[in-house]
Amino acid sequence: DTEVTQTPKHLVMGMTNKKSLKCEQHMGHRAMYWYKQKAKKPPELMFVYSYEKLSINESVPSRFSPECPNSSLLNLHLHALQPEDSALYLCASSHPGKRDNQPQHFGDGTRLSIL
């Protein structure tokens, strides 16, 4: 069982819907990440939060809006998505900063399908 919990596990939405993906961890990690993963490809970084502040946005379209309400929670708000946004969305967490032997731990992801 993963220590990073993501909900929902599956999500189907239309292009005009608004939905949110949720991620929770209780490992005391202060860095949290959103990744997008297409089939048979490695994860692609979208956002990094460090100490609840957005530190990296990898030029992600504004239809994806991240939020970090506290040190344990990370949300990804979705609005007006396109069919090409269908993918597995992964959340990860780690100790932040230059503690290089502190790896990222991943949740099982949300499988998102845009109709």
Place this chain on the structure above:
Amino acid sequence: TQLLEQSPQFLSIQEGENLTVYCNSSSVFSSLQWYRQEPGEGPVLLVTVVTGGEVKKLKRLTFQFGDARKDSSLHITAAQPGDTGLYLCAGVLGGSEKLVFGKGTKLTVNP
């Protein structure tokens, strides 16, 4: 440009065989992780290597970090069907919060 070159991309072997997966780069990494991912699940951390020349063993899996911290390998001895999955190497460049992934190796172990 792919910072971490992972090979082979696909590998299909029989149960009991040995195999090695490679990750190579021209960049120096401060640490490197190996993950295994099964369909419908997130990547699961297998090991982190930090020191050049480091060798770590996890049952039948042996991980090595190159002396110059530019490359790494994963060797599996006597592979089993339960080893089937996507193996990902991922490295941290010095001073960065980002994890750089290789393209992955899709391993199938046939009974």
